[in-house]
Amino acid sequence: MIRISASGGRIRYSVRVEPGLLSLAGRLLRRFRKGGRLLVVTDRTVARLHGAALLGSLRRAGFHVDVTAIAPGERSKSPRVVLGICEKWARTGVDRGALVVAFGGGVVSD
Numbered sequence: 001m002i003r004i005s006a007s008g009g010r011i012r013y014s015v016r017v018e019p020g021l022l023s024l025a026g027r028l029l030r031r032f033r034k035g036g037r038l039l040v041v042t043d044r045t046v047a048r049l050h051g052a053a054l055l056g057s058l059r060r061a062g063f064h065v066d067v068t069a070i071a072p073g074e075r076s077k078s079p080r081v082v083l084g085i086c087e088k089w090a091r092t093g094v095d096r097g098a099l100v101v102a103f104g105g106g107v108v109s110d
Helices: 021-029 044-060 081-090
Strands: 003-010 009-016 037-045 063-070 099-103
Touching: 003 021, 009 037, 021 099, 044 063, 044 099, 063 081
Parallel strands: 037 063, 037 099
Antiparallel strands: 003 009
């Protein structure tokens, strides 16, 4: 396992890199929440390539997963896309206590 410290302006975070990490995702997230509803935001390409591994791990850990997949690319970094995600979550009863996972690179985590 490799741990890397990174920063984005004033925000510091660590990055964990290791083979098979997606299969551990559910167990790692249980440190923050013991099951329940979990929201995943990703782009369609990441979802297609790696979504099944992540979702399987999360579900095995007892999470009920709601996935929102947006178009890949910089155009998805827009207020319109963010509003669409928020409206979808509002329709399904998500509140401010929801655990959200940004699964992918800068488009979903920015």
